Amino acid sequence: VPQQLCWFLCWKQWYQRRVRGNGNGTGEMTRRLLLMEAAYAGIPFMGFGFLDNTIMLCAGEYIDLKLGATLGLSTLAAAAIGNLISDVAGIGTAGTVENSVKRLLGRSSVLTAVQRESARAHRWVFLGRCVGICLGCILGMWPLFLLNDSAEPEDTQLKDSVQETLTENSS
DSSP states (O other), X not given: OHHHHHHHHHHHHHHHHHHHHTTTSOSOOOHHHHHHHHHHHHHHHHHHHHHHHHHHHHHHHHIIIIIXXXXXXXXXXXXXXXHHHHHHHHHHHHHHHHHHHHHHHSOSOSSOHHHHTSHHHHHHHHHHHHHHHXXXXXXXXXXXXXXXXXXXXXXXXXXXXXXXXXXXXXX
């Protein structure tokens, strides 16, 4: 861990020196600067995607196992409710993730205000956000490794009995 911390601090110092060297607003936007801008824009979205998928999977699984049979909810309905819970939680965590990234990196952009307004910079930022959310969502799937593939026998029996009761009542 100390070696990783050293690497991060060295990268942060290089990043900050690079930012100060491009502070006049008229410098050329190199591919490296645009890539750094995209990476910085994508990091908060990676955090959001991670939290969003983690909360959605955990909440959806809990609702499916505990309330699905009792209330007669389908797996997709439980997933939709889990997504709703995840989205509401995402509203609350978005600011926290962005502030944490700003504290770690020390600055919100490597480009000047004039450079950030260019169409080229907007495209790179969009790309960075897309890659960030995709990586975050993939990493946020970690609860799938913990879930049991087969339902517990009593949960399956309870679901079957509820379905039979509903079928008999509708006939």
